[in-house]
Amino acid sequence: MERLKEKIEKEGSVQGSNILKVDNFLNHQVDVNFLNEIGREFARRFQDAGISKILTIEASGIAVAAITAQYFGVPVVFAKKTESKNLDQTVYKSEVFSFTKDKTYTIMVSSKYLDSQDRILIIDDFLANGRAALGLRDIVEQAGADLVGIGIVIEKGFQPGGKILRKAGIRVESLAIVKTMAEGRIIFEE
């Protein structure tokens, strides 16, 4: 998606060898007009896939998933990261290691909101090591639902997540794949 690559080049910033900050439009401040372009692009790629529900993970996946869901006319379910007094007792759970935060956390989805009839599209802002996506896939499998595909805004192609997921037979659609970002220069895969 050319407009996304331009936006990453213009507004993104590289820190160290593998942190790409797009806080300006995706992860902290959210450019809702631009997210609509992203939503339309996911819809174009998955329009014939019979999606019944979009699944994401709090927090920064929620905005892109909610805007995208408008183009599918389906609900969004977001996996929660923390135990809350308010959460149902009957949940699907999985463990996810976060490299960004250097810790393992539990994600959970109430069993009410996923079932074996569902055809799930996972949406997330970033794909790096793939741990969050694998945790979400685990939850989809626990529910007996079909994982139709994974839509990612920015994939870090130099980290292993994309390869792991595609090798597992999952359809991964990344709107921009960063090949390298050595010395602060971002090179995309074609």
Add this chain to the structure above:
Amino acid sequence: MERLKEKIEKEGSVQGSNILKVDNFLNHQVDVNFLNEIGREFARRFQDAGISKILTIEASGIAVAAITAQYFGVPVVFAKKTESKNLDQTVYKSEVFSFTKDKTYTIMVSSKYLDSQDRILIIDDFLANGRAALGLRDIVEQAGADLVGIGIVIEKGFQPGGKILRKAGIRVESLAIVKTMAEGRIIFEE
């Protein structure tokens, strides 16, 4: 907002004396079509207020803020709850006590995304004790921005947040105010 009250009555569930679960459409599964009705209602109430930015807090405020922002044509900024390697060094911070989780956490917003020219609408899903809203107001004030108002989907009128905020001179627009929910029966304020 009558449709919201109906939806709370039909799909919400009361647990104990003060937990109202609306996980079915707002806090875990998100009914994006209905969120568009909510967004339109916030826009109707604040349309002439010259809002330049919507501010919310992760995680469950993000979906309603992002959908609502479409009706204002402005960006959303969401305050973050956790220290991340990826966050800017220059941030506005505030402390918020969560009754739901029984702990104090720090919220933060990069100083890049709020400035003294901004006219801020805070959007959140729930208002109970008002601690999150007060933390966000603190951040707005640190930025020297104007807090135009606070838009809340569901206010628990039997908890003190609404009173505290209105007494402080803040315009609070709650789309549904629950007066009591004794014995599982939800009564709204008119």
